[in-house]
Amino acid sequence: MTTDLAALKAHNLARWQQAKLTRDFSVAVRRLAVRKPRYQAVSAQTGVPWYVIAVIHERESSQSWSASLAQGDPWDRVSIHVPAGRGPFKSWEDAAVDALVNCSPYPSRWKDWSIGGTLTLLEQYNGLGYAGRSVPSPYVWAGTDQYRSGKYVRDGVYDPAVVDRQLGCAGLLLAMKELDASIFPTIPSVPSVPPPSQATPTPRPSIAHPAKGSIGDLVAGLVRAVVLTFKRS
Known part of the structure; x- marks a missing residue:
């Protein structure tokens, strides 16, 4: 066999x-x-x-x-x-x-x-x-x-x-x-995903940062448009 x-x-x-x-x-x-x-x-x-x-x-x-x-x-x-x-x-x-x-x-x-x-x-x-x-x-x-x-x-x-x-x-x-590092030389490791503590946090939706596509996001867009028009006038 x-x-x-x-x-x-x-x-x-x-x-x-x-x-x-x-x-x-x-x-x-x-x-x-x-x-x-x-x-x-x-x-x-x-x-x-x-x-x-x-x-x-x-x-x-x-x-x-x-x-x-x-x-x-x-x-x-x-x-x-x-x-x-x-x-x-x-x-x-x-x-x-x-x-x-x-x-x-x-x-x-x-x-x-x-x-x-x-x-x-x-x-x-x-x-x-x-x-x-x-x-x-x-x-x-x-x-x-x-x-x-x-x-x-x-x-x-x-x-x-x-x-x-x-x-x-x-x-x-x-x-x-244990005596000689040339035995089975180190094999390159596979890159790992950083732990949550090292990752860039995503901000939670709020009045200042509304979720994209929400009513708050629409209102915030209208306010920005009005302010921009006011500044130009």
Whole structure:
């Protein structure tokens, strides 16, 4: 069954707006932030935001620099897990570029780096099995109140009772955003209507200011005409 990515983006954005951290992310996000220049070097070659590369690295291999970004296998030998048959590579960076450019879901081709779009790309990176079950992906939401339990313990085998103990990508990004303003740069806000206290008040009808079209308005017009005639005479 094909997943509706537009609907998944909306679900992920709604979850982000409500999410609260339920675990301590501080140690992990500081460790990731320290290596920002290294992630930026890969970002420059792929177009994938550095913070997306960072959280994938944490999720796939707990930020091991000897493991490939694609699936956590050693990058200096041929990978055996999906995507299998990649490598060997000369460096972690070379393996990371290959994972982002040449491996599904091809993050370098992704164009929507809004919050909802980013979280949906990260969910695709792990697989859409959770979306097919209409449950939050632990790859994205573990460690937040949007996730309770449920995990694919091996290919095609889902256990609703298992709790994913790794930190999820959304929680990592939420915590990292507190450290670095370049994560999800501010989106221009929609201009709002000024509150009543700031709007120019409309005067209420009175003798001095009768409502347009009323008898008072007609009388006031006659008086103005008489006065104007008197002044000219």
